[in-house]
Amino acid sequence: DVKVTQSSRYLVKRTGEKVFLECVQDMDHENMFWYRQDPGLGLRLIYFSYDVKMKEKGDIPEGYSVSREKKERFSLILESASTNQTSMYLCASRQGPETQYFGPGTRLLVL
Amino acid sequence: GNSVTQMEGPVTLSEEAFLTINCTYTATGYPSLFWYVQYPGEGLQLLLKATKADDKGSNKGFEATYRKETTSFHLEKGSVQVSDSAVYFCALTLTGGFKTIFGAGTRLFVKA
Numbered sequence: 001d002v003k004v005t006q007s008s009r010y011l012v013k014r015t016g017e018k019v020f021l022e023c024v025q026d027m028d029h030e031n032m033f034w035y036r037q038d039p040g041l042g043l044r045l046i047y048f049s050y051d052v053k054m055k056e057k058g059d060i061p062e063g064y065s066v067s068r069e070k071k072e073r074f075s076l077i078l079e080s081a082s083t084n085q086t087s088m089y090l091c092a093s094r095q096g097p098e099t100q101y102f103g104p105g106t107r108l109l110v111l
Numbered sequence: 112g113n114s115v116t117q118m119e120g121p122v123t124l125s126e127e128a129f130l131t132i133n134c135t136y137t138a139t140g141y142p143s144l145f146w147y148v149q150y151p152g153e154g155l156q157l158l159l160k161a162t163k164a165d166d167k168g169s170n171k172g173f174e175a176t177y178r179k180e181t182t183s184f185h186l187e188k189g190s191v192q193v194s195d196s197a198v199y200f201c202a203l204t205l206t207g208g209f210k211t212i213f214g215a216g217t218r219l220f221v222k223a
Contacts (some may be wrong), residue, residue: 004154031209042200042215043155050209058210090154098143098204100211102154 003027004103006091011108019078021106023091030095032074034058034066037088037105049074081110113138117201117214124191125222132186132217134175134201142203144168144177144184149198149216158186158199191221 007022025032031050035043035058045058047066055066063085067075074093078085088107092100118133136142143162147155159168164179173188184201201214 033211040215043213045210048209056209092155094211099145099157099160100147100155102147102156104152104154 004091004093004101006089006103006106008106009104011106013078013081013108013110015082015110017078017081017110019081019108019110021076021078021089021091021108023074023076023093023103024072025074025093025101026072027093027095027101028071029093029101030071031093032068033092033094033100034064034074034076035090035092036060037090043090046076081108083110086110113142113203113205113212115201115203115212115214117199117217120198120216120218121220122217123220123222126193127190128221130186130188130191130195130219132199132201132219134184134186134214136182136184136201136203136212138182138203138205138212140205142205144175145202145204145211146173146175146184146186147200147202147213149200151197155200191219193221193223195219196221 004025033048034046049055049068065077091103094100114137145160146158148158159170161168161177167176198216204211
């Protein structure tokens with residue numbers, strides 16, 4: 001059974017902290033994605049990666065960075081967390097243009 | 112640009128009612144179309160998909176037909192159950208593209 005796991009389900013951080021969200025997939029997929037999900041806005045793409053060490057900005061990359069040192073792992077970094085980054089963060093992986101497989105999400109609260 | 116528009120929710124239905132959630136899209140080229148479902152507290156999972164015009168995707172009693180002439184991919188189910196309560200997302204991916212464009216999501220409540 002395919003699996004995408006995220007390091008935390010819930011996270012509470014303070015403004016200004018550096019935050020790491022990790023995602024691991026076991027399907028040997030080339031493409032991995034980070035989205036944030038906010039009510040009424042659907043899913044918005046933050047960054048994606050199509051290969052190890054390769055990354056592309058999505059629609060809302062400001063305030064975020066990513067790292068992909070190994071094929072199975074894609075990390076999202078909030079360099080200095082702010083309250084407007086309180087959200088649900090979803091990681092996904094995909095092979096080619098077809099179905100995306102999502103992790104369970106990390107609900108981040110920044111105080 | 113490319114976009115997906117789906118009907119606003121929430122949609123509230125009684126058990127065994129007929130469900131339609133409308134989805135229309137704007138795309139350059141020939142997209143693949145998807146419906147994803149998100150149950151409470153979980154990530155999204157694929158419900159069904161269609162990769163070319165006139166294809167019908169189906170799963171768990173849900174159906175959607177890729178209509179190129181009306182640029183639509185409406186989700187239907189003949190008889191909903193309480194367990195179908197979830198948020199439904201319509202999405203498209205362009206052939207050869209990396210990005211998937213999602214609609215805003217439609218929340219469905221089914222009452223017993």
